[in-house]
Amino acid sequence: MRAGTLKSADSAVLEICDLRYRAGDRIILESVDLVVNSGESVAISGPSGSGKSTLLMCVLGLLKADEGSVLVRGERIDRLSGRRLLRHRRESIGVVFQSGELLPELVPVENVAVAALLAGVARAEAFAQAEQLLADLKVPADAMDTGALSGGERQRVAVARALINKPALLLADEPTGALDSTSRETVADLLYSLPDRWNCGLVVVTHDHAVASRAQRRLLLQDGRLTPAPAEAGVAR
Numbered sequence: 001m002r003a004g005t006l007k008s009a010d011s012a013v014l015e016i017c018d019l020r021y022r023a024g025d026r027i028i029l030e031s032v033d034l035v036v037n038s039g040e041s042v043a044i045s046g047p048s049g050s051g052k053s054t055l056l057m058c059v060l061g062l063l064k065a066d067e068g069s070v071l072v073r074g075e076r077i078d079r080l081s082g083r084r085l086l087r088h089r090r091e092s093i094g095v096v097f098q099s100g101e102l103l104p105e106l107v108p109v110e111n112v113a114v115a116a117l118l119a120g121v122a123r124a125e126a127f128a129q130a131e132q133l134l135a136d137l138k139v140p141a142d143a144m145d146t147g148a149l150s151g152g153e154r155q156r157v158a159v160a161r162a163l164i165n166k167p168a169l170l171l172a173d174e175p176t177g178a179l180d181s182t183s184r185e186t187v188a189d190l191l192y193s194l195p196d197r198w199n200c201g202l203v204v205v206t207h208d209h210a211v212a213s214r215a216q217r218r219l220l221l222q223d224g225r226l227t228p229a230p231a232e233a234g235v236a237r
């Protein structure tokens with residue numbers, strides 16, 4: 001067993017145990033517990049400032065919590081740093097942000113392939129995989145720059161980029177926040193189809209009740225704790 005690896009349930013891709021995070025004298029995460037299995041979708045809602053992005057940053061290993069543990073695919077990501085952290089993140093986690101974080105002057109296939117290239121995949125293979133994914137997600141691969149695509153198309157490119165390294169865990173932070181209602185539906189359809197199709201675990205942070213309600217489990221982050229969301233959670237901002 002490698003250092004920092006604990007034996008965990010076979011299907012658990014994310015295990016957070018008693019996570020506590022404090023910023024100055026303010027407690028952001030009081031005690032957060034969460035297990036996400038492969039093939040499962042979880043939506044997290046909560047008031048603005050409740051710590052949702054902080055929680056995702058802890059899962060990515062970008063913020064170190066004061067106490068508690070975060071295992072991604074059985075490995076203590078909270079104990080990794082430097083290249084080992086980078087590699088575990090690249091190999092295990094895909095991320096979709098609201099803004100897409102794409103380079104507008106590149107065509108979609110370049111934006112997607114770059115994530116595979118960074119993970120060490122050979123150029124021809126990276127481009128072939130990117131083209132396949134974009135065809136699967138019905139986005140033109142190289143007809144125009146990414147910046148010229150619609151918001152929904154750009155978000156599908158962002159999903160393709162998050163998927164290209166076949167992550168066990170997919171994190172989406174407000175993935176539909178910048179979209180109109182039609183594109184929102186399309187992107188939500190796509191995201192929620194992924195746990196089944198790719199057998200990944202999906203965590204969606206969203207204020208959108210309609211998007212949250214499609215997850216298998218809906219949770220509310222409030223007062224530093226995750227609890228099952230009441231029916232109306234996700235509306236509050």
Ligand SMILES: Nc1ncnc2c1ncn2[C@@H]1O[C@H](COP(=O)(O)OP(=O)(O)OP(=O)(O)O)[C@@H](O)[C@H]1O
Pocket residue numbers: 023024026028046047048049050051052053054055
């Ligand atoms: N280094 C820091 N020092 C002080 N406060 C911080 C620090 N980092 C984060 N915070 C505070 O922690 C709180 C949680 O922020 P976070 O972005 O995680 O909330 P959020 O639930 O994602 O909010 P939103 O829904 O508005 O995106 C905020 O009040 C933020 O100002």
